Amino acid sequence: MFITKYIKDVYKGVRSLLVGMKRTLYYFTHHKEIITQQYPDNRDTLVLPERFKGEVVMPHNENNEHRCTGCQACELACPNGTIKVIFKNELTPEGKKKKAIDKLVYHLELCTMCNLCVEACPSDAIKMAQTFEHSVFDRNELTKILNNPGSKIMEGVE
Amino acid sequence: MWSFSHIANNLHEWLSKTFNPTMTLIIEMVLAGVAVIGLFAALGLVLVIMERKVSAWIQIRLGPNRVGPKGMLQSLADTLKLLVKEGLTPNGADKLLFNLAPFVAMIVAMLLMAPIAFAKDFQLWDLNIGVLYVSAVSSIMVISILMAGWASNNKYSLMGAMRSGAQIVSYELSAGLSILAVVVMTGSLQVSDIIHSQANGWWIFKGHIPMVIAFVTFIIAITAETNRAPFDLAEAESELTAGFHTEYSGMKFALFFLAEYVNVFIVCAIGATLFLGGWMPFHIGNWTGFNHVMDYIPSSVWFFGKTFFLIFVIMWFRWTFPRLRIDQLLNLEWKYLLPISMINLLIVTAMAILGWHF
Amino acid sequence: MFEEVGTTTEGDIIVNVGPQHPATHGVLHLVITLNGETIKKVEPHLGYIHRSIEKMCESLSYRQFIYVTSRMDYLSSHINNHACALCVEKGLQVEVPPRAQVIRVLMDELTRIASHELWWGAMAMDLGAFTPFFHAFRERESINDIMEETCGARLTMNYMVPGGVMQDLHPNFQKKVKEFMQLYKRKIHEYDELVTGNVIFQNRMKNVGYLSAEDAVSYGCSGPTARGSGVNCDIRKIYPYEIYDKLEFDEVLETGGDSFARYMVRIREMQQSIRIIEQLIDNIPEGDFQAKTKAVLKLPKGEFYTRVETARGELGVYIVSEGGTTPYRIKFRSPGFSNLSVLDHIARGSKLGDLVAMMGTLDLVIPDIDR
Numbered sequence A: 001m002f003i004t005k006y007i008k009d010v011y012k013g014v015r016s017l018l019v020g021m022k023r024t025l026y027y028f029t030h031h032k033e034i035i036t037q038q039y040p041d042n043r044d045t046l047v048l049p050e051r052f053k054g055e056v057v058m059p060h061n062e063n064n065e066h067r068c069t070g071c072q073a074c075e076l077a078c079p080n081g082t083i084k085v086i087f088k089n090e091l092t093p094e095g096k097k098k099k100a101i102d103k104l105v106y107h108l109e110l111c112t113m114c115n116l117c118v119e120a121c122p123s124d125a126i127k128m129a130q131t132f133e134h135s136v137f138d139r140n141e142l143t144k145i146l147n148n149p150g151s152k153i154m155e156g157v158e
Numbered sequence B: 001m002w003s004f005s006h007i008a009n010n011l012h013e014w015l016s017k018t019f020n021p022t023m024t025l026i027i028e029m030v031l032a033g034v035a036v037i038g039l040f041a042a043l044g045l046v047l048v049i050m051e052r053k054v055s056a057w058i059q060i061r062l063g064p065n066r067v068g069p070k071g072m073l074q075s076l077a078d079t080l081k082l083l084v085k086e087g088l089t090p091n092g093a094d095k096l097l098f099n100l101a102p103f104v105a106m107i108v109a110m111l112l113m114a115p116i117a118f119a120k121d122f123q124l125w126d127l128n129i130g131v132l133y134v135s136a137v138s139s140i141m142v143i144s145i146l147m148a149g150w151a152s153n154n155k156y157s158l159m160g161a162m163r164s165g166a167q168i169v170s171y172e173l174s175a176g177l178s179i180l181a182v183v184v185m186t187g188s189l190q191v192s193d194i195i196h197s198q199a200n201g202w203w204i205f206k207g208h209i210p211m212v213i214a215f216v217t218f219i220i221a222i223t224a225e226t227n228r229a230p231f232d233l234a235e236a237e238s239e240l241t242a243g244f245h246t247e248y249s250g251m252k253f254a255l256f257f258l259a260e261y262v263n264v265f266i267v268c269a270i271g272a273t274l275f276l277g278g279w280m281p282f283h284i285g286n287w288t289g290f291n292h293v294m295d296y297i298p299s300s301v302w303f304f305g306k307t308f309f310l311i312f313v314i315m316w317f318r319w320t321f322p323r324l325r326i327d328q329l330l331n332l333e334w335k336y337l338l339p340i341s342m343i344n345l346l347i348v349t350a351m352a353i354l355g356w357h358f
Numbered sequence C: 001m002f003e004e005v006g007t008t009t010e011g012d013i014i015v016n017v018g019p020q021h022p023a024t025h026g027v028l029h030l031v032i033t034l035n036g037e038t039i040k041k042v043e044p045h046l047g048y049i050h051r052s053i054e055k056m057c058e059s060l061s062y063r064q065f066i067y068v069t070s071r072m073d074y075l076s077s078h079i080n081n082h083a084c085a086l087c088v089e090k091g092l093q094v095e096v097p098p099r100a101q102v103i104r105v106l107m108d109e110l111t112r113i114a115s116h117e118l119w120w121g122a123m124a125m126d127l128g129a130f131t132p133f134f135h136a137f138r139e140r141e142s143i144n145d146i147m148e149e150t151c152g153a154r155l156t157m158n159y160m161v162p163g164g165v166m167q168d169l170h171p172n173f174q175k176k177v178k179e180f181m182q183l184y185k186r187k188i189h190e191y192d193e194l195v196t197g198n199v200i201f202q203n204r205m206k207n208v209g210y211l212s213a214e215d216a217v218s219y220g221c222s223g224p225t226a227r228g229s230g231v232n233c234d235i236r237k238i239y240p241y242e243i244y245d246k247l248e249f250d251e252v253l254e255t256g257g258d259s260f261a262r263y264m265v266r267i268r269e270m271q272q273s274i275r276i277i278e279q280l281i282d283n284i285p286e287g288d289f290q291a292k293t294k295a296v297l298k299l300p301k302g303e304f305y306t307r308v309e310t311a312r313g314e315l316g317v318y319i320v321s322e323g324g325t326t327p328y329r330i331k332f333r334s335p336g337f338s339n340l341s342v343l344d345h346i347a348r349g350s351k352l353g354d355l356v357a358m359m360g361t362l363d364l365v366i367p368d369i370d371r
Helices: A002-029 A073-077 A116-120 B004-018 B021-058 B074-084 B095-112 B130-138 B141-151 B155-186 B191-196 B208-225 B250-275 B288-296 B299-318 B326-354 C053-058 C065-069 C074-092 C098-126 C131-151 C173-196 C199-205 C213-218 C259-281 C335-341 C343-347 C352-362 C366-370
Strands: A055-057 A083-091 A097-107 A127-129 A143-145 B117-119 C013-017 C029-035 C038-045 C302-309 C314-321 C329-333
Touching: A002 B021, A002 B299, A002 C173, A002 C199, A073 A083, A073 A116, B004 B021, B004 B117, B021 B074, B021 B095, B021 B250, B021 B299, B074 B250, B095 B130, B095 B141, B095 B250, B117 B191, B117 B299, B130 B155, B130 B191, B130 B250, B141 B155, B141 B250, B155 B191, B155 B208, B155 B250, B155 B326, B155 C013, B191 B250, B208 B250, B208 B299, B208 B326, B250 B299, B326 C199, C029 C352, C038 C343, C038 C352, C053 C065, C053 C329, C065 C074, C074 C098, C074 C302, C074 C314, C098 C131, C098 C173, C098 C259, C098 C352, C131 C173, C173 C199, C173 C259, C199 C259, C199 C352, C259 C352, C335 C343, C335 C366, C343 C352
Parallel strands: none
Antiparallel strands: A055 A127, A083 A097, A097 A143, C013 C029, C029 C038, C302 C314, C314 C329
């Protein structure tokens, strides 16, 4: 019958709208459901997972020593030319010439955080840091030198 | 007792004593104008922050919370931003109409303030056809939207304006019919009469189910008339970018924005006046004690409380429902709301004649 | 440009929707011929976000090129990476360890859910309901957290490598996934309350944008778009890869062919993905997560093609190798391009408001179309 169908339609429609309104009213009154993180304020408590790929860093130990042998595996693995290894010749105590890294230049502005360099590194010299606030006013600051000044290769790393 | 009418009367007496009658009238008019503009600004600020907070809480967000205590000054900051922005007029636009349209929208909103009773005996103009005046003036709103849409020289704007025209013209009908239900019950078009007829109970309670239906129809119709979601086809963000005010910027945009919110306030105030008793306190039959307690709450609090409840309901609609399509919008009016409210009006008339209400 | 619109008659207006428009979700440019509110013709213009990914891949080694594909369909980057890894493995003839296979499938399904969540919210927003967008992000966020813990990124993972996956699962992975599934099951009824059951939404979606099964096949549609028209095209079922043939799940089919059918396919697909995850999450085999591969990968001379089911449809990866360390030519068959091509066909004669609904149900990701 036309009239019953009409009334049924109206009833069903209104009911579905009320169900939706009930749901939004629930959220309007239950503020503990709010999931917003107040980001710059929660910097102190903000913990990123240890695998988070923020930027490439080179860990140094307390004697300012790193593990990089300068094998260029990372430079080859990088799809974007983000990493450049610059060498210098060093004299070993025996007086032999030895190739060592002078600078490991890292272009953060080119990096896509793909993790391929870290995977490629045979001596675990580089890793991903959990930083993410990369914006700077001068883009030269994005070109970083990963090894500390005056750093040396760690003993026993070949 | 402290009340708005008290202050107004004292002021009037003092002015009458100090100045001659003409001067008194002029000063009172200026004061009323300033008060209305002040109310506009206050409403804009309050309603914008209210909308943003309501939407935020419904959307499990925090909402503005940086400017001022709990973000309450956010809309002030926004206004300041809009004030200093450049008001662009696009090339090829009809400059006169383009610049006139926001002001028409504002003037309409201002005119609508006249017959609203904000508190007991506190009204700018208690004219004897108050309700008719409101429904007549509020339909001028569509002219400003059409003007803005046409003058912008933008296809999106034009489409938004045309949609809005079709929408407002259709929804005037059911809004008018549901207002008529109250008029039939009261037997008067005067706003103060309508409020006084609700002294022993609001129409939504006194009028049984037909009055509830009239109320619901009225709420739907005014949501559509003020171009609020789910009937915001004139703006329809995802379809028409911003509809009729796509080309507006700076303060001209702010005027449209303000007019929208003030219109929401006004239609909700009218809804509260017609169906929820305006400034009348909530009374239950013969519970004298309870009624007495209710009388202690100032009438202005009652009025604003009811109005803001209705505004909340309209905001609640906006953040819950998807938008209708243009043909569905007109279907809803012509196939559902109009027949329902016509039959409803018939029943209400019968009820009024037979005296089947409390 | 406008001369070629042959159907234009007096009174029609041509509207440019995009490249910057709230409904196109990216830089899609549609030239629409309108008669009042009725659409007479839709012409998609592409190329605003063309990054020549296929050409870029030709200069990258077989390990390196995978990360670029994350940027194609950025909502299902795992699945893109998976497709590339599968194709390279096919060329190398490497056997992927069972643990890696299970991890890959788990990640794919989580990605599928995340992608559909975002689609659900964005589509509701296209229709004017803003709230579902934020509610969808709540669930999507917990998937992103899982991804972040294991893969180290939230959107562009680069987790699949030829021979397996880059890192082992995080110890918290199983716990987190179970928590997510609990959250999802607690919240799933809200989707019905807010959107699916809503009378306005149903009226907006039903009998709109009808796509018949024949048209879906002839336009080359795939994924939920074609399955909404009743076309059996789930690659996971018809050409199973990894361990999909051993899993119990249903290919979601709807026969309506309209926007609502496509909508329901995606909603039900999320539940099937949950079902797959439930089967696997407690049964991850022990073992290697990566097969031993050479440091420098060289594919033998020849042509290799694999296809997978992304959240949007069939993604094909076609590698032509000359035997070197870099591919000679790579071609991606992206689902979005074919799904977009159907827009003109289904949109003609409907209202402007329906266009955004249709674009929503086609689930377009513009970088996937342009590459």
